[in-house]
Amino acid sequence: MRITGLFVKSLIAGALLSATALFGSAGTALADETPVPATGESENADGPEAAAPTEAGTSFRTAAAFRPGQTASAEASTGDYLYWVFPADAGQRPTVRATVTLPESAAARKGALTWQVDVYDGLRRRQPCVSGAQTKAVAADADTVSLRCTLRTVRAWAEPWSNDPLPGSYYVRLTVVNAQEEDLGMPVRTEVEAATPGAGGAYAVGGKLSEPLTPGITEASSETAVTASEPEDGWSSGWWTDRWIWTVVGGVLGALAGIAGYTLARPSRRA
Known part of the structure; x- marks a missing residue:
């Protein structure tokens, strides 16, 4: 006994x-990963305290960078292609929301307008929306339209042939896809925001992408496209x-x- x-x-x-x-x-590792700014160090334009952009880019190369939780805005014209970019890391499930406000009165429009928001990863692959109204029509007598696109959970790695979302820059494109010619050029105000909540341990996988997905150098120019700022705790640092x-x-x-x-x-x- x-x-x-x-x-x-x-x-x-x-x-x-x-x-x-x-x-x-785990607690020690998380404490070690927490960045401690040096004394007297100020935040730069790409830091966590950077203001949300008030303009949008017109292509992937000129996309306006913002962080999840911020609300990016832009004044534009109906028919313009508007681009923004934000970071998403492994284990997160990004949700993009866009709101379009039409300041013109209903009498000034000739018909309904259909708006659409698309999300692309760092390799410029269009990622499908698993939920949300990605495309929506605004009636001739309405002033606003709201769009939402929730992506699949970002994976730490994937097979080369797959289209799984991977850590890196994610580009938001907002534009009108159906409008009468008379309505093109009308002024609009747009707002875009992104949320990247963690999906939980049920979606955690082994392996790790060596580098986040960001656009490479184009053949026509030595310049690269705008990329999202690195997350505050680094790429793929949330191993816990x-x-x-x-x-x-x-x-x-x-x-x-x-x-x-x-x-x-x-x-x-x-x-």
Whole structure:
């Protein structure tokens, strides 16, 4: 009985020590990854305190960069192609929202307008929307239209032939896709924002992309397209997920189940 008691205590102590070491190392790693600005260091234009852009680009190369949580705006004309870019990292599920306001009165428009928001990754591959109204028509007597596009969860890596979303720059393109010729050129006000909540440990995968997806150098010019700013905690730095918690809990439960099975199955000893 004494040997059995020592065996049980050693298993429980080992499980608790493993859990403590895992959570302790996770906390240390997260603390080490937290950037500490130097004394007197000021935020630059690309830093987390940078203001949201009030203009939009007209192509991938001139896209206006903004961060998730900011609201980018632009004054434009109906028929213009408007571009913005923001960063999305592994384990995040981006959602893009766009609002178009038509300041002109309903009497000035000849018909309904259909607006569309598209999202492209760093390789300029159009990513499908899994939910949300990506395309919507605004009636001739309406003044605003709201669009939304939720992408699939960004993966840490993928096969070369797949179209899975990967960490890097994501480009937003907003434009009208159906309008009468008389309505083209009308002034509009646009607002775009992006949210990148974490999808949780259920979507965590092994592997890691060596570099975030960003456009390469074009053949016609040595200049590259505008890329999104690096996330505040770096690319693919969020290795900690709730999957680790369930792994530790499963290990402890497995150890306890083994102890219970051993206790029930061991032969009884008679004095």
